[in-house]
Amino acid sequence: MKIGLEIHLQLPTSSKLFCSCSTSANEPNDSICPICLGFPGSRPRLNRKALQMCLLITKFVGCSIPDETWFSRKTYFYPDLPKNFQITQYDTPIGRDGRVRTGGKDIRITRVHLEEDPGKVKRVGKAGEEVSLIDYNRSGIPLVEIVTAPDLASPEEAREFTSDLLLELRHLVGMSDRDEQNVRVDANVSVGEERVEIKNILGLKNLERGLASEVVRQTKMLKAGKVVVRETRRFDEERKVTLPSREKEFEEDYGYIAEPDLGVFRIGKMAAAIVVPETPIRRASRMAEAYGIGIDAARQIVLTSKTLADLFERLCSNLPPIEVIPWVLGPLSSNWTLLEKRLDEELRDKIGRIIEEASKGAITKGEGRRRLTAMVKGEEVQDSGVGEGESELTSIVVAYLDENPSIVSDFRENRRAANSVIGHVMRTTKGRFSAAEILEAVTREMQGRL
Numbered sequence: 447m448k449i450g451l452e453i454h455l456q457l458p459t460s461s462k463l464f465c466s467c468s469t470s471a472n473e474p475n476d477s478i479c480p481i482c483l484g485f486p487g488s489r490p491r492l493n494r495k496a497l498q499m500c501l502l503i504t505k506f507v508g509c510s511i512p513d514e515t516w517f518s519r520k521t522y523f524y525p526d527l528p529k530n531f532q533i534t535q536y537d538t539p540i541g542r543d544g545r546v547r548t549g550g551k552d553i554r555i556t557r558v559h560l561e562e563d564p565g566k567v568k569r570v571g572k573a574g575e576e577v578s579l580i581d582y583n584r585s586g587i588p589l590v591e592i593v594t595a596p597d598l599a600s601p602e603e604a605r606e607f608t609s610d611l612l613l614e615l616r617h618l619v620g621m622s623d624r625d626e627q628n629v630r631v632d633a634n635v636s637v638g639e640e641r642v643e644i645k646n647i648l649g650l651k652n653l654e655r656g657l658a659s660e661v662v663r664q665t666k667m668l669k670a671g672k673v674v675v676r677e678t679r680r681f682d683e684e685r686k687v688t689l690p691s692r693e694k695e696f697e698e699d700y701g702y703i704a705e706p707d708l709g710v711f712r713i714g715k716m717a718a719a720i721v722v723p724e725t726p727i728r729r730a731s732r733m734a735e736a737y738g739i740g741i742d743a744a745r746q747i748v749l750t751s752k753t754l755a756d757l758f759e760r761l762c763s764n765l766p767p768i769e770v771i772p773w774v775l776g777p778l779s780s781n782w783t784l785l786e787k788r789l790d791e792e793l794r795d796k797i798g799r800i801i802e803e804a805s806k807g808a809i810t811k812g813e814g815r816r817r818l819t820a821m822v823k824g825e826e827v828q829d830s831g832v833g834e835g836e837s838e839l840t841s842i843v844v845a846y847l848d849e850n851p852s853i854v855s856d857f858r859e860n861r862r863a864a865n866s867v868i869g870h871v872m873r874t875t876k877g878r879f880s881a882a883e884i885l886e887a888v889t890r891e892m893q894g895r896l
């Protein structure tokens with residue numbers, strides 16, 4: 447099975463791609479002008495910010511960028527397109543031939559280009575009496591289109607790839623997290639020889655569902671000895687099936703011509719000056735490799751927060767990662783939102799000291815946990831040596847063992863003898879210490895006595 451995607455994303459600029467209209471509007475047709483409506487004599491001008499964002503994305507997906515690029519008019523008639531052509535890119539996309547590594551596999555990127563969104567047609571009224579309303583607010587909204595080679599092997603993989611890509615791009619250009627629902631994808635799927643294109647799938651959930659239903663349809667046809675025809679279909683979200691779509695155009699039918707009003711853009715230097723920062727998923731892969739931790743753990747740390755990942759790497763500079771991981775995934779992660787607000791240099795040092803003492807055995811793990819939790823709540827904590835809580839625990843254990851020497855000799859035969867100590871401590875301290883902590887204290891005390 448082969449799946450290729452064309453992913454369309456809105457770039458988070460404040461103004462449109464070729465005019466200064468705002469990209470956010472409340473009322474229909476609130477944010478329009480002669481340029482985005484294509485009035486005669488209006489002259490589009492390229493939004494520099496949109497170009498920069500597109501270049502950054504293009505470099506991120508490893509595409510090569512030409513020195514010169516231009517736009518093209520894609521001509522077709524539809525009420526959402528008042529000028530009868532969409533300004534897009536045809537023969538000189540911003541980037542070609544890239545590659546994105548996802549889930550241990552390389553997905554080739556065929557091209558990345560910049561284009562404007564058309565307006566929106568909305569049908570209202572009851573069946574038979576419908577009217578169409580047109581809103582041109584979206585007309586001229588900057589979109590980036592990322593096209594992959596048919597390298598994805600299943601609907602799940604297609605969804606994971608797109609989800610990871612969105613996460614990275616959100617970090618790179620600051621897209622909103624609503625993009626998971628708003629991302630628009632055209633997908634081509636071939637189970638056998640012939641491929642079928644599914645147009646206009648909205649959102650990640652529908653992407654996986656639409657692909658899955660198309661895969662089932664093609665598989666059944668092939669099994670029944672039928673021929674899958676090359677066609678364009680659409681995904682019906684209600685019925686969860688793909689249906690033939692009336693669209694029959696091929697790229698050649700659009701009669702692309704170079705857009706004369708915009709001219710040629712020399713983008714080589716601008717592209718060369720752009721530095722791609724480390725993105726979350728790439729960081730997780732690097733951390734997994736550098737520290738020998740699992741990729742899932744690395745992702746969890748990075749996706750919780752960048753600051754947590756920074757703290758993890760700082761702790762790993764003088765402690766073995768294997769010691770650091772349980773603290774970072776446990777008490778630090780679970781209280782992270784509280785802790786992050788107060789995290790300063792002093793607190794970072796304190797956290798480092800507690801984890802260091804606990805991993806070297808200077809204090810118990812339970813005591814370490816208690817101190818970290820207290821620190822999160824902003825309580826004063828003693829941050830070196832044996833803590834109050836711990837010395838209290840030890841003294842109760844010591845006193846009880848002194849009173850009941852038989853437990854010590856029983857313990858030699860059977861470790862379960864510690865259970866009576868655990869029960870006693872839990873009762874006298876009203877459950878302030880966990881069984882694991884008490885067992886840790888008992889075992890330590892026993893080692894001295896045996």
Ligand SMILES: [Zn+2]
Binds near residue numbers: 466481
């Ligand atoms: Zn405008």
